[in-house]
Amino acid sequence: MGCTAHDVIVALRSAAAVVAEHRDELIRLDRAIGDADHGENMDRGFRAVVAKVDTAAPETPGAVLKLTATVLISTVGGASGPLYGTAFLRAAAAVSDVTELDGPTVAKALRAGMEGVIARGRAATGDKTMVDALAPAVEAAKSAAEAGEGPAKVLSVAADAAHQGAQATEPLVARKGRASYLGERSAGHIDPGARSTALILSAIAETARSRQ
Amino acid sequence: MGCTAHDVIVALRSAAAVVAEHRDELIRLDRAIGDADHGENMDRGFRAVVAKVDTAAPETPGAVLKLTATVLISTVGGASGPLYGTAFLRAAAAVSDVTELDGPTVAKALRAGMEGVIARGRAATGDKTMVDALAPAVEAAKSAAEAGEGPAKVLSVAADAAHQGAQATEPLVARKGRASYLGERSAGHIDPGARSTALILSAIAETARSRQ
Amino acid sequence: MKKIINDPATVVAESLRGMAAAHPELLRVRTDPAVVVRADAPVRDEVAVISGGGSGHEPLHGGFVGPGMLAAAVPGAVFTSPTPDAVQAAIQETDSGAGALLVVKNYTGDVLNFETAAELAAVDGTDVRSVIVDDDVAVKDSTHTAGRRGVGGTVLVEKLVGAAAQRGDDLDACERLARRVVGRVRSMGMALTAPTVPHVGEPSFDLAEDEMEIGIGIHGEPGRARVPLTSADEIVRRLLDPVVEDLPFADGDDVLLFTNSMGATPLLELYLAHGIAERMLAERGIRVRRRLVGPYITSLEMQGISLTLLKLDDELTELWDAPVRTAALRW
């Protein structure tokens, strides 16, 4: 019923595939209010993650998440590199060395990841960043876990909430990251980091569902 | 019946007006096989000539032509500046200090001008330069003068021949000037200097006709 | 996309190889992670001034590596902050025992990646300080936002602090100086055209033939406002006024005026703009004592300019005049 290290690796592969598929869309979103590299950065990072987990074969979910963190930190660059890296690092710490993730652990890992992003980037919800996708995801995951749902369901409600959160960034005026330089002109576009967060969560949730 | 200094000044004013009117056309021609400045160069030069003859008020046709030469040399630049300048300088020398130009003197001045251009630029007919407009003009002028025509008629057949000569540069491959760098690619375009020569001769001929 | 490249994925690496070939006496290039290092690094007892950021702003920063300026530069992917391991490698390669000063342009990505590197280097026992450059007055400054961008002022900070390091200032003094310069430098830029990032393949924004972007950054991010293209006089005024009024610079001030090309603006136009800026400053009684005119912090093939003003005093003037020997700045 829980997610093993192998499940997490499969989920990351699927996330990498989704990021590659949406590379151009993420570039387009970042082109509108940033510097047009978010799709390229994430694609470069997740390709490297896949290559690395294949050779390093980490043995616990926490080890997979930690390896992912270090690879993202050293390959993504930009704002999203350290932020996603920190998220995975904190998630790894949160799951510690358990060998199978249950619903509550998944919810806890998500929260830890979000807290890491906020600690590094100092963005609040409403600032038009990936936090606007993460925060509702964390809330939804928490409720589902408290209702006794397993990891697949927890991830799937989290992903749905993240998509809504990402969508809701469209009218916002950015206060953090590169989009903030545009002031009012940043309104009317979805935040690329929020979108990539939602995409990655969906891919992971989809894998969890299909393997449960 | 002959052309006075005043007639020459009026003719130059009319030439300046025609050059200004055709500035963009000459730029377009030069853009195709050169560096897109011939219209600008000639316009700058003839404007300066008009300004100068107005203040200097030279008293013989030769003095007008000489003044024109010096102004063109110090304002046109490029290849056409020294070439047109030399043409006017030699024409001035050819008419010496006569006070009224008759048909033969006009023909002689034209030939001297052409010889000056050839001496400086070393172009032969068929090289796709202003010489291809000048050479037939000189021949036509000579025949007309020998047939006893006055300056107006001499100029008008010269202008017609110059137009035909300019037109005939279209299929030629340039061997002199900037167009020569294009090799075969220079074929298919009229030479801008030949075109300006024809335009200036027309303007002068037209003035002579209307004042005779 | 019109570029002289082989493959968008290898542009930075291939370019660095060419740079190494071009300047063997000045610098060496490490790959994987990519770092440009002074040929003679580490320089014993000299504070290592290090900067970096996304590529595409050349000559910034690699062109400023050499005696009297940077000990190392860390080039990221095009318009993308480098990763912490690359910054760490630069710190290690230049570690002279005197510590390292990181000159960081204020972008979330640069700040976070350099911050992480500094933390890691501290664990290794190297004394590392960071100074954030945020001189772009086009961006509203506020603690609730990412704050102002680092733009043209960065070049001046690197030159001045590099000179201080070379004359033997210690890390504390270099850090103090850097902060002092940051406090006295202001910039603003504009663009006529957008840059094209190789891996994107199309211009970063679309601009009509009669439009320009005012308050632009150096990463192809759109500016603060899109306005009709006007005369050079008007353009310079629109850049200079906010710069002057921000610090503010005042009647009687001695300044360095840095007129920068964003890449594709020809020198012919750049000098023209510089002349206008000199005239407008003279009208305000601000005395231009030093100048820098050229493409020094660029945005690929973007057409546009930026103006930077630094308030000089005797020490800063002396540090500016101190010898420098790099690929892009040399006297």
Place this chain on the structure above:
Amino acid sequence: MKKIINDPATVVAESLRGMAAAHPELLRVRTDPAVVVRADAPVRDEVAVISGGGSGHEPLHGGFVGPGMLAAAVPGAVFTSPTPDAVQAAIQETDSGAGALLVVKNYTGDVLNFETAAELAAVDGTDVRSVIVDDDVAVKDSTHTAGRRGVGGTVLVEKLVGAAAQRGDDLDACERLARRVVGRVRSMGMALTAPTVPHVGEPSFDLAEDEMEIGIGIHGEPGRARVPLTSADEIVRRLLDPVVEDLPFADGDDVLLFTNSMGATPLLELYLAHGIAERMLAERGIRVRRRLVGPYITSLEMQGISLTLLKLDDELTELWDAPVRTAALRW
């Protein structure tokens, strides 16, 4: 047309004003006719090396005025040779008694206008010589045509002869040296985009998104051939092969490689191309001993590059290394 200008008619004059403001310690600018002169001219007993030509190629030639290079530069209208009176003014302003050497790029207009000026100066009693630079291998050389254009090689001639003048060579020696350099230097260029002349207002030629011009000049004149845009490797090969084979440069030769940006090609791409050229020369056994990489002879905002090779010997290497202090070249 997207330019930072006030009025196409005053671009050159306004730009020169800005240049004068930017470099008061190096040069002064005379107007009407326009001449850029070394601040300390005339320099007693030093041959005055003078060059000039149409504007729009900056930093050529004004950016090379200063100790160790040019005594004066004569800027014409954009892409239009200056008139003889301007050249004459430059000769007069720098007349030191040691004579003047005119470095003339081989264009009919430049040749005729400089020739006329030299004749006029001779009448005034100044010893003036002219050397024609015609290094562009893209143009077929023939006595029946205007011959080859002067392009990148001009920069090298100006540096080397300027160094010779500074070390005290007399006019004969300077002239001989200039001819020797012209005999050993070859270039070729290409473009991705066309320049826009201010008074024309539209690009000098039209080029599709997937095309480039090979064998281009520096005045917006179309090149020898329009071909599909290819990789950087292929572009460099198409420029380098004809250059190498023309002189020819051979296995074991020592050379200076000058990789030039036509204006809007960013340094990122320029270094990339330079690295390729170094590799290809190494493959042929040609040894690159000196390099120059940057935008030194440009064509307004044209994107493109040119490659220039100069066959070095000990004297030329020494003259290249000799100190130079100008706005654009300095060591």
